[in-house]
Amino acid sequence: MEPFLLVERDGPVVIATFNRPDDRNTITRAEQAEEIVAFSHAMTRDRTVRAIVLTGAGKAFCAGGNVKDMQERGGMFAGSPYQIRNSYRTSFQMVGPALTELEVPIIAAINGPAIGLGLDIACMADIRLMADTAVVAESYVKLGIIPGGGGAWLLPRLIGPQRAALMTLTGDAIDAAKALEYGLVAEVVPAANLRARAVEVAQRIAANPGHATRLAKRLMREGADVKLDTLQQMAAAFQALSHHTADHHEAIDAFLNKRPGNFTGE
The missing domain is CATH 1.10.12 (Lyase 2-enoyl-coa Hydratase; Chain  A, domain 2)
Incomplete structure (x- = not known):
């Protein structure tokens, strides 16, 4: 099976792409989380990397966890409460510390829906650029669960407690214009230009020591x-x-x- 994270190099800039477009880049297995963790550690060790662009293949950035697995109580969501807790602790919840400890500046290029864990991951980046056609949602409550990927800590720090509460407690999606108004993203870019703009910003960062x-x-x-x-x-x-x-x-x-x-x- 192809890696979940497709990694490309352009000089001191690395472009990392969630590469399951047919599944809207959902994170469904512990191995996928482990790829992100291993990537984060490798980027910190490599002193020649000076900026990273993180984006998604296809129409989505990352649609979070796999809802079909939740319905079937399979994959990450199988087993007793203790087993499920352990699955979270050793998979999804490994991603947050790894990305936040990654020393290289990260630009999230939100090319399409960033939902639940997908939004949480985008919030772990240093700079977020968003396609004008994309939406984001902290939608856990709509599935009868709570933010399990770090969003309850991240969102209030990025957009303030009231707006974070509005997004988290309604679970409603917001569009790019609203995300810009909230200060959740730095720029909204035409979808066709998003990757090029993200690489341009990364190159400006990488021009520095x-x-x-x-x-x-x-x-x-x-x-x-x-x-x-x-x-x-x-x-x-x-x-x-x-x-x-x-x-x-x-x-x-x-x-x-x-x-x-x-x-x-x-």
């Missing part, structure tokens, strides 16, 4: 949960590390000589 964008991402992530003084202590340590990289000195020389930098990850 990778250590700087990775450490800046880490500071922003940690800043959501720590005091300013604690973050400043972390920033001082990160800055000291940055000053001793070859890419910092290359960036200074490139800036002073008005030329593009040639960054090696050193």
Whole structure:
């Protein structure tokens, strides 16, 4: 069987695509979650990767869990309550920590419906771009279940508690214009141009030294949960590390000589 995650490389930019278009890129097996986890770890280890685009093949970004499996109590949803709990803990819920710990900046290109876990995964990215034809929904309650992929933590931090409650408790889908109004996405792009725009943004990020964008991402992530003084202590340590990289000195020389930098990850 082909990998669930199709990975392509364009210089320092990696494009990762959920690759089950016939199933609307639903995540149905533990192996699929494990692919995402393994990908996240590999990207953090590879210092030559400076930006990632995450998108979906076909008409959907990711339609979340497989509802037919839920109906049949099969796959991830089979067994006793304890077994189901363990299935969540060792599959779906491994994705959130892996993506949020991935140090490389991630752009989610939401090409089509991002539903339930699909929306939660999009929320784990640093920047979200959305096709003008796409919709998103935190739709768990419509199936009589609760946000199991991290959405109850992610959405309130991104769009505020009231809007997050409205999306989560109604389960209703919102279109691209509403997602932009909520601040859930950075841009709405014509569907035909979405991938190109996401790669363009990724290339602009990748034009900078990778250590700087990775450490800046880490500071922003940690800043959501720590005091300013604690973050400043972390920033001082990160800055000291940055000053001793070859890419910092290359960036200074490139800036002073008005030329593009040639960054090696050193």
